[in-house]
Amino acid sequence: MPLARTQLESLLRTRRLDRTLTTALPGAGLDPNGGRDFAPTGIARLDALVGGGLPRGQMSELVGPRSSGRTSLTLQMLASATVRGELVALVDALDMLDVESAAAAGIDLDRLLWVRGHVVSNPGLCRDMNQRALEQAIRALALILQAGTFGLVVFDVAEAPPDAVRRLPFTTWLRLQRMVEGSQTICVLVGSEPMARSSAGLTLRTGIRDWGLGMRFGNRLFEGLNVQTRVVRARARVQEDATVALTTVATNCA
């Protein structure tokens, strides 16, 4: 059905006319995804939860307490992206990546650009050095996002003191969101609590499922975690507070 003049003008204002010329619009009107592309995480349950995967051209967050499965999920996302043939980048603010874990997760290490922050042996005693390391990592992240050549960029500050992350200006995240907007890059912030606030499109929170039984210890080996991932914030097409149960398996138990 041909579009009315008012509809066309509305689409022009919102810069969505390019899609209307090439694809048929549903009867309800605009694409509920806002024309956004999604990249699967490689975990079918999680992809179903978030409507297909992580949104491209948007910042997403993966937050949770220590030992809640954040790192396992992050490495799985990186592996899925490299298997798709994309280049990925990891800005490791505190230099905590375990390369063996990355290889075990299936990441094509040749496609991973690993930026290692400067580690201070006891960062807690010197807040200034910690803050400088964080700001340097932010600058590295900005360079990588500006280059626009990576399919997935992860900014890992999961073990950084929360107050150091809170001290970053709010405009930092707005600026980074602006860099990634409109591109095919997925930017994932990994932390202990949400940091990007309104700049983030999708926020996932991880936690231990079945407290007390969530950490599986065998007779002689640690076997893995029972994790629950919950959607804290989402922009479209995803039901907030929806959860999915995941399980991590230690490689020595495989």
Added chain:
Amino acid sequence: MPDRYAALYKPPQEIEGSAGLSGPRSGGPERAALQTIAGDFSPRYELHGDDLVSIDVSGLERLLKVREGCPARTIGEELRRGAHSRSVRAHVAVAGTRTAAVVLALARPGVTIVERGEEAAALADVPIGILSSLKSQVSSLNSMLETSDFKLETFSRWGLKTLGELAALPDADLVARLGPSARVWQAIARGEDIRPLVPTLAEERFDASIELEWPIDSLEPLSFVLTRLLEPLSTRLERRDRGAAVLHVLLGLVTRESHARRLELPAPIRDVRTLRTLALLDLEAHPPPAAIDRVTIVIDPTPGRVLQHALFTRAHPTPEQLSTLLARLGALMGQDRFGAPAVVDSYRPGAFAMVPFATNHYETTIERRARKARRENQVENSASSASSAVNVVSAVRRCRHPVPARVAVVGGRPVRVTTDRRGFAGGTVLRCVGPWRSSGHWWAGRAGQAGQAGRENSDNPNAPLQPIQPIPPILPWDRDDWDVSLNDGAVYRVFRDRETDAWFIDAIVD
């Protein structure tokens, strides 16, 4: 259309009776001398090895004072004189076809002149053995005759002694006996050109230099100077379908010294902006010690890349984009703080290596199929795991500098872990598994460089910790590892150094 050719042949050390029948000789200066001589007469010349050159001299008689009404002889004499002035003793031949000129230059000393249309007659009495040296001299002839299934000795066995006898054979019968390549031999014997002259291009230097009226001592004005020098170089590279493989930046300083930088580029690049950015980033990291009053850029060229984009796969970033990004990251973080991780063949927990991040990620067909197979396998595992509980591989976060810990041990098992590190408060051990003993690199020397902290911790949980130095990766290790779950909800991998009896938090299971 060219109608007159000349050929110069510099014979090897003269041997009685063998002029023109010997093989090629190599020699850079000889090649350069012949190239210079040929270039003096015509821009269209082709080098065949280091001692033979053919030149298109059509129209040259208009520039020379023709003597005795014979332009060909005038050209021949001028060529001989030009060679003599450069101390090159060469055979010169001028003919209406390039093939005839080359054969006659190889066969006869001195100056040989053949008028247009008389090539066959001039070549008639040339010994047939000349074809052997011709084959080794003229590389294009080799490619055309590679599939020849007969040898030149066949002609000798037939009793042919001169090119004239070969030319006189009926061509249909010759081809019927020896194949299509025999037609080429016969064309040579008749002095007929089998291919046009392919001009040899002079080697071109890609360099530019500028003297500054006022010295500059910062990089910002240098950026404009570099742009000015790089733009014409980039245009010339593009015209020659070349890219820069190595970029040399030579800065003349006011102290009469020079500051030279050499950048090896990851891929042929000719984009001005990229070259300028890389040069500036390098100079930022290695600034000149004084003000600059002269800037020279030299580019080592290399053939340009041919990119074949696939229709159904994602386009990869160009090497220019990646190399610029990596240069910026190096300037920000340091060259040793980024790259691609690599697994090393070691039993040491947390061992890894860093390799340079590749800027060219072009996949071969085999690699693409292997990646597609991994992807299908991953999708299959993900789908099958939708109904099961297994989803992801468990990972750890490695403490690059293990955190000193105080561990209370009861019955040989840790029951409480505490630290002085902010963010690692510790707590009571709820569950634990272990120990796993590992050791290695014992041949490197004394172990236990981790320090003395924690030696008495098992007896006094409240004793203050001493600061420790980070552990270098090459030191030997001998330790017992435990996985412990604390009441604060964290799961750690801790280890006891058996040398010092000190405890550390090595990784966080996450």
